[in-house]
Amino acid sequence: VPAITRTDAAAMDAADPLVRLRDEFVLPDGVVYLDGNSLGALPRRAAARVREVVEAEWAEGLVRSWNEAGWIDLPAHVAGKIAPLVGALPSEVAVADSTSVNVFKLLAGALRLRPRRRVIVSERENFPTDLYVAQGLAATAEATMGLPSAMALPW
Numbered sequence: 625v626p627a628i629t630r631t632d633a634a635a636m637d638a639a640d641p642l643v644r645l646r647d648e649f650v651l652p653d654g655v656v657y658l659d660g661n662s663l664g665a666l667p668r669r670a671a672a673r674v675r676e677v678v679e680a681e682w683a684e685g686l687v688r689s690w691n692e693a694g695w696i697d698l699p700a701h702v703a704g705k706i707a708p709l710v711g712a713l714p715s716e717v718a719v720a721d722s723t724s725v726n727v728f729k730l731l732a733g734a735l736r737l738r739p740r741r742r743v744i745v746s747e748r749e750n751f752p753t754d755l756y757v758a759q760g761l762a763a764t765a766e767a768t769m770g771l772p773s774a775m776a777l778p779w
């Protein structure tokens with residue numbers, strides 16, 4: 625297999641239809657940033673929008689902004705935007721709460737749906753707060769944790 629050269633990579637970048645989106649994000653000079661799941665790069669438009677939310681919708685609109693600024697509709701609105709990205713219908717996606725709260729609700733719901741199954745299995749290397757939530761739930765729901773190391777799994 626021939627190695628990809630820097631020239632090849634530059635040509636692929638030049639032909640990439642998404643390359644124009646690079647300028648939509650703020651990143652320090654020289655940084656190649658590959659972490660998208662935990663904290664992605666700051667979208668330029670997000671900074672302006674956050675300022676608008678805080679200074680106009682929160683400071684001026686106060687509690688009225690739930691309706692007047694449409695905050696109340698945001699979970700469904702954002703879910704509708706995510707749905708095509710994950711191949712789902714808008715009604716199949718929910719955007720709500722924090723990751724930890726959603727992990728808790730998901731695991732608690734799963735334990736309730738299958739009362740005879742009392743083991744929560746996760747990779748030992750999983751995100752720490754996800755494991756703390758699962759361990760806390762297991763302790764109060766008469767369940768136990770199975771924590772194999774992903775490093776030890778055969779695949």
Ligand SMILES: Cc1ncc(COP(=O)(O)O)c(C=O)c1O
Nearest residue numbers: 661662722723724725751753754
């Ligand atoms: C996999 C994972 N779990 C949990 C969290 C914690 O999220 P939250 O503070 O929304 O509960 C994060 C945050 O980056 C995460 O990436």
